Amino acid sequence: MKDREIIKLLESRSGKQKAISLIIDRYQEQTYWHIRSIVIGHDDSKDILQEVFIRVWKNLGSFRADSKLSSWIYRIATNESLRFLNRKVKIDQRKEYLGDMLRHDEASGGAELSGKEVELKLKSALIELSDSERIVFNLRYYQELGYREIAEILEKRENTLKVTYHNAKRRIEEIIKREI
């Protein structure tokens, strides 16, 4: 079923239940990974994920069908994740906090099972980036979204995003080279 058809379901009360169920099936996983790449910790990501879909549920009526449903959900997820981080820790202590979360994740077995050393290094490098660099890098590199869609999600200009992505990539390369 296409997003447009899911949106059509919203016109009836019983359809709204079905619509949210389909939306969760379709977007829950990628939304979770997006949140996880911003806040790192699993428990926090799980809570934020729930908040995101509660918001989606509450605001489905005001969703504009001319924009993509996935972009809209990514935008809510990004805002919720940043709101969480801002509430939890100050910007200048962000790297330290995310580093702790990453070490906790590795200690609980996450890193061993997910395997590759490069992946580990990349994760470590990501927490060195600013929030905006990390978010743009995640959406472009992992989610493979086009600049146009990222611009729609983050409400930024495409050129600004290109520069941000380029800077993020350069910094990651530097960090990885430094650690080898």
Place this chain on the structure above:
Amino acid sequence: MKKIGRGFEVSEDFFDRSKIDILDRIEKEEKRKMFKFRSIVKYSAVAMIALVIGLGAGGFMSENSRAVDNEEMVLSQLDDSEDEDIISDDELMLSQFDESEIIDLIMSDDELFETVF
């Protein structure tokens, strides 16, 4: 088995359980919303009834005060009429007294005249 994404991982059934949790929360939110809506309707109805009763009581009170006003008016009118009666009685008495007195005086004057002359 674990699910892996972006170097992170979660248990295989995480997303199934998560979906149940989300739908459960949505249901609770809906119930809370319905409860809130019902409360608003209920309180509005109570407020409306209170207003109607209040207006009714206000109307009754004003009727009562009007009745009291009427009663006071009747009483005052009665008082006035009694006063008028008393006054008119007094005037009658006075006029009767005057007449008898004058007659008496005339009579006594005549008698006196008769006795002198």
